[in-house]
Amino acid sequence: MEDESMYQIGQVAEAVGLSLRTIRYWGEVDLVPPSGRSQGGFRLYTDADIDRLRLVKNLKPLNLTIDEMRDLVTVRDRLAEPSTPADQRPDLVERLALFATIANERCQRLREQLEMVDALNATLQDELRSATTAAERSGP
């Protein structure tokens, strides 16, 4: 009764909004491996796995490498785990802090990009307006 409610990859992909390939890849590189396999070799995912997939999906805008993402999630897991010995925590905290600053910088970058795209947007709209009105003038 520990193998109840395991999902196969298609349902997981549907639920989470990721491609099969991505989910398999994240398993390959040990970022989110499936908790089990069926008799015939089908990947089987638990609800916890699905949560983890969602979490990693949410991390994507941070633009981390796979290795960094894996590190981040494991660091968080180990900090949240009460059984983690106290003498390991300083190291974990340091790594977490690193990711926090990365997240901050990324935030900054995103704001800049948003500003840039907003400006471009306005410019394009303008050009579009003036181009079409010019066409109308010489048209009808």
Next chain:
Amino acid sequence: MEDESMYQIGQVAEAVGLSLRTIRYWGEVDLVPPSGRSQGGFRLYTDADIDRLRLVKNLKPLNLTIDEMRDLVTVRDRLAEPSTPADQRPDLVERLALFATIANERCQRLREQLEMVDALNATLQDELRSATTAAERSGP
């Protein structure tokens, strides 16, 4: 007197904030080719070239492919050029409109990502705070 103030790639890279490789690549794929070459084959860029490099750099957050970027800049150039015949304009306008919608969607995506990263940021700060205070409690 038409070859005055041409810059070689290093100065351009410095001025614009792009790597040599990127500038060379953008030339290779005919996105921003150098206006000239020196006797010995050094790429030479004009001020107009530099402006174009800046422009393309600003387009980057749109996440277009090279081909799309090239299309966008040439479309804009040709619309701005008065000598472009009127019967070509509708097509150009249509393509410009396409990029305008892309820019809009990209804007939307960026806002979502920013929201996501902001949330992550907050979470990380929280975890960091509680992790360090926990360490202090068991520390001194």
Next chain:
DNA sequence: GGGACTCTAACGCCGCGTAAGCGTAT
């Protein structure tokens, strides 16, 4: 002629997309 700069050519990388050919589930 020496040091800083630049050239081409080539391979490497990451995060998957995309078949191809074959086994599993129901």
Next chain:
DNA sequence: AATACGCTTACGCGGCGTTAGAGTCC
């Protein structure tokens, strides 16, 4: 026995980063 779903293996790609070895500028 058909149909839908999944498996592994492998190649491809975009946008450069990164040598390596040779040539150019001044």
